[in-house]
C-alpha cells in the first residue's frame with residue numbers, strides 16, 4: 001500500500017509513503033536537462049525539463065517512483081493491482097510504457113494543463129523495462145499548483161480524473177474511493193452538540209469524539225479516508241520547515257508499522273520511505289523507516305544543464321542527539 005498527497009501553504013508540496021515489504025535499492029536521483037531518455041515507441045527525449053525524485057537506477061536509467069520537475073509539476077506511481085491494464089501498441093496513439101510515464105510527462109509538460117493534453121494522446125504500453133524489472137501495476141497522481149489528477153489505465157481505456165482532495169492510495173478505482181468519503185459525512189474535528197437524536201442524553205467523556213468512526217486500519221480505503229480527514233483538518237504554519245514537518249505528519253497518520261500487514265509468511269509491508277517535494281523550490285525531502293531525521297536534496301544545487309544523473313543514496317542510519 002502507499003499513500004500520496006498534495007499540500008500547500010506559502011509553497012506547494014507533493015509526496016508519498018512508499019509501503020512495501022522490500023526495497024529496490026532506491027535513491028534520490030536528479031535527471032538534468034540534457035540526459036537522453038531513451039523511449040521505446042516515441043522519439044527519445046534528448047532535452048527536457050530537469051527532474052528530481054526517487055528512483056531505482058538500472059543501467060544508468062532512472063526508474064522513477066515519484067518526482068517533480070523544475071516547473072513544479074509532480075507525479076507519483078502507486079500500486080493498482082488487479083485493475084491496472086496496459087495495452088499492445090495502439091495506432092494513432094503515443095505508446096508510452098508504464099515505467100516511461102513519469103519521465104515522459106515530467107520531461108515534456110510544465111503544468112497540469114499540458115499533462116492532461118499529453119495524456120489524451122497516450123496509451124500505456126505493456127512493454128516491460130527488462131526481465132529483471134517486469135511490469136508494475138500502477139496508477140498515478142499528478143499535481144501542480146492548480147490542482148491534482150489521477151490517471152488509471154484499465155481494460156476499458158485510460159481514465160483521467162480530477163482529484164479535488166489531493167490524496168491517492170491504492171484499490172479500488174478512484175471514483176469508488178472518492179465516493180466512499182460520503183460515508184464519513186458526520187466526522188468532525190470540532191466540538192459540537194451531538195446529533196444522535198433529540199432527547200438522548202450522551203456524555204462527551206473524551207476529546208476527539210467528533211472523529212469516532214474514522215477508520216484506523218491499513219487497508220487502502222481506510223488510509224484514503226483517514227488521510228483526507230487529517231489533511232483537511234490539519235493546522236500548520238507556512239514557513240518551509242513547519243510546512244515540511246506538517247506534510248510528513250499527515251503522511252505519518254497513514255504510516256505502516258512493520259508487523260501489522262503480512263504479505264507472505266513472516267514478511268511485512270511497511271513504510272520504507274516518506275517523501276515531500278517542494279514544487280516551487282525543487283527540493284526533495286525524505287525520511288526512511290529506520291531514520292526519522294529529514295534529509296533534503298536541492299535539484300538547483302546540481303548542474304541542471306548536465307547530461308549525467310546525480311544519485312544520492314538514502315541515509316538510513318538514525319542519529320540520536322544526546323542532550324546530556
Ligand SMILES: C[C@H](CCC(=O)NCCS(=O)(=O)O)[C@H]1CC[C@H]2[C@@H]3[C@H](O)C[C@@H]4C[C@H](O)CC[C@]4(C)[C@H]3C[C@H](O)[C@]12C
Pocket residue numbers: 001002018019020024056063064065077078079080081099128129133134135136137138170
Ligand atoms: C510497489 C510500489 C508501490 C507501492 C505500493 O503501492 N505498494 C502497495 C502494495 S499493495 O497494493 O498493498 O499490494 C511501486 C511504486 C513505484 C514502482 C517502481 C517504479 O515503477 C520503477 C520500476 C518499474 C519497473 O517496471 C519495475 C520495478 C520498479 C522499481 C517499480 C517497482 C514497484 O512496482 C514500485 C516501487
